[in-house]
Structures are given as structure tokens and as C-alpha cells.
Amino acid sequence: GHGEIVQQLLAHSAIDVNSQDEEGETALFAAVRAGNEVAFWKLTAHSGINPHLRNKKGETILMTAIVAKQQSAEILQWLLDQCDVNLQDNEGETALFAAVRAGNEVAFWKLTAQSGINPHLRNKKGETVFMTAIVTKRQSTEVLQWLLDQCDVNLQDNEGETALFFAARTGNERIVQQLLAYDTIDVNL
Structure with a gap:
């Protein structure tokens, strides 16, 4: 399945796990958007993964996960632990805006529980x-x-x-x- 393919790709020494497509998105964005937990955990286990990259709209992986609403509590918590919850995209909006726009109350309450949320x-x-x-x-x-x-x-x-x-x-x-x-x-x- 997809997990084995991801594992094989990650095992290749020349792989750039942070390579961005024309929209500025990485494999981690794709895994989050698709709700593919196996790919997400395999990617985050890779030593070179950068969860802080943004796409061309300035959106973070955390924002993408909140809008996709397909994430397990564990994935959302991992992203909250890794990411700056107050980063603003190109429109000046934060993950809290994303949660409100998406109507994602689980993410909203997790965000408001973060120390430093603004x-x-x-x-x-x-x-x-x-x-x-x-x-x-x-x-x-x-x-x-x-x-x-x-x-x-x-x-x-x-x-x-x-x-x-x-x-x-x-x-x-x-x-x-x-x-x-x-x-x-x-x-x-």
C-alpha cells in the first residue's frame, strides 16, 4: 500500500522530503490534506522533515490540517507541539482563523488551550x-x-x-x- 511506497521513497538517499511543488506544498502537506496517517507518521519520522514550511499562500501544515478536518487527535497534537500557532498566512490569518472558517471546533479548543495563543x-x-x-x-x-x-x-x-x-x-x-x-x-x- 501507500505506507510501503512512502517507506521505499524515504529510504532512497537522494530523496528531499521537503521538496515543494508549484503550490509550495510538500509531501507532508499532501499526507495531511488526504488524511493519510501512515504517510504522515512515516514522513515525520524522517530526520530531515521540516513541519515549518509554508505553501505559496503562506499557509502552514497546521492550517492545512485544520481545514482538512481529517486528522486524528494525535496528528493534530503533534502539529500543535511543533508549529507556531500564531503564524499568519499571506492574508494575515492564523490557525485560529482557519479553525473558525472551517467550523473545526476540536481544533479551535485545542488551539485555545495552547500557551501563547493570540x-x-x-x-x-x-x-x-x-x-x-x-x-x-x-x-x-x-x-x-x-x-x-x-x-x-x-x-x-x-x-x-x-x-x-x-x-x-x-x-x-x-x-x-x-x-x-x-x-x-x-x-x-
């Missing part, structure tokens, strides 16, 4: 993870509440829009009510 980073549009969560409409009440508890409710993106504006625009009445309940909310922004 939920305050913004993407190139000036949007926060909370704003992104409001727009994607894939989050549980608990995820939204955790993000709400972390954020400055009056932050504005590059267009001057706040989380309240995002919630109103998407028709999310529950979030609008939660935001209006904050003493510090400035409804005039």
Missing part, C-alpha cells in the same frame, strides 16, 4: 477572529462566547466596521444582543 491578531482586512466567526455562522455558542470574552468589542476593521456591525449585517440577533449587553460597547462606531 486571539487578538487581525488579518490584512483588519478583521478579528471574532468578526470572522460571526460571518461564517459555523460556531457554537461556546466558541462565540469564548471569542467575545477575549475581544475588544469596539475594535474596527480597515473599513471602520465593528463586531456589532458584522453581527447586524449577517442578521445574527443573538450576537447583537450579547454585544449590546456589554457596558463598554460603543454603538456609534
